[in-house]
Amino acid sequence: MATVERGKFTPRPRNDPSYYGGKFPFIQTGDISDSGGRLHTWTQTLNEKGTRVSRSFSPGTIVIAIVGATIGKTAILEVEVFCPDSVVGIQVDQKQATKEYIEFLLRFWRPTFLAQAPETARANINLDTLRPLRVPVPPLSLQKKFSDLVDRLEQLRSAQRESLRQASEELSKVRTKIQTLEREQQTLEFEIADSELFLKHLDKMLHELDGATATYEGLGGLRFEYCPSCFTAIEVLPDNVSDHCLCVNHCSAIQIAAHADCP
Secondary structure, eight states, X not given: OEEXXXXXXXXXXXXXXXXXXXXXXXXXXXXXXXXXXXXXXXXXXXXXXXXTTBEEEOTTOEEXXXXXXXXXXXXXXXXXXXXXXXXXXXXXXXXXXXXXXXXXXXXXXXXXXXXXXOOSTTOBOOHHHHTTOOOOOOOHHHHHHHHHHHXXXXXXXXXXXXXXXXXXXXXXXXXXXXXXXXHHHHHHHXXXXXXXXXXXXXXXXHHHHHHHHHHHXXXXXXXXXXXXXXXXXXXXXXXXXXXXXXTTTTSOHHHHHHTTTOO
């Protein structure tokens, strides 16, 4: 009904960087756990050198994690990937069963796999547990109906994920816009505060200017009896005479020269 093979990755140490960083997907058990049942993303890649010491599985293969915390987690591959020995690939004979039916059956059996795994620090499922499994086989037509239902559900899930992705992007844009507007608001508030201070300063200057004008007008109307320079009695001149030295008719030539700017 199915071919069961274990993945492979033989280099030691396993983190030797000379095998990684190429264009070939190299999945881990965590990728299976995070896939939601349909695996099309991965976190690592291999280069040509890495592919020579690993094993690949084609799209449509069921992969199952057989080691660690994700033990028993399953997914159907949507792309060709390379797998380490912590992953088993199950290729279903489509004349006898559908991959969707077998994958859901393995999900149902996961608690059994967990119970049978050795109680060690790194629990695992071995091939001797998987290969002898006796699988209930309903009519193929019924399995295909089940697969069609699973496909429709997966399409709905995919559409939901895309909607959530788009909503997340829009929410991120809105948050960015709000932050921009908040910064602009703060800038405007600072500018308004500065403008208010400037207006207060102008108002103060205008008030002082009004006072200075009043003082000038008041002093401009004063009449002196004696010249503040030479103390000579000042001749009273007609009101229409302006711009003259207070003692223009009495000061000496030297005093007049001292007031050369006066006519």
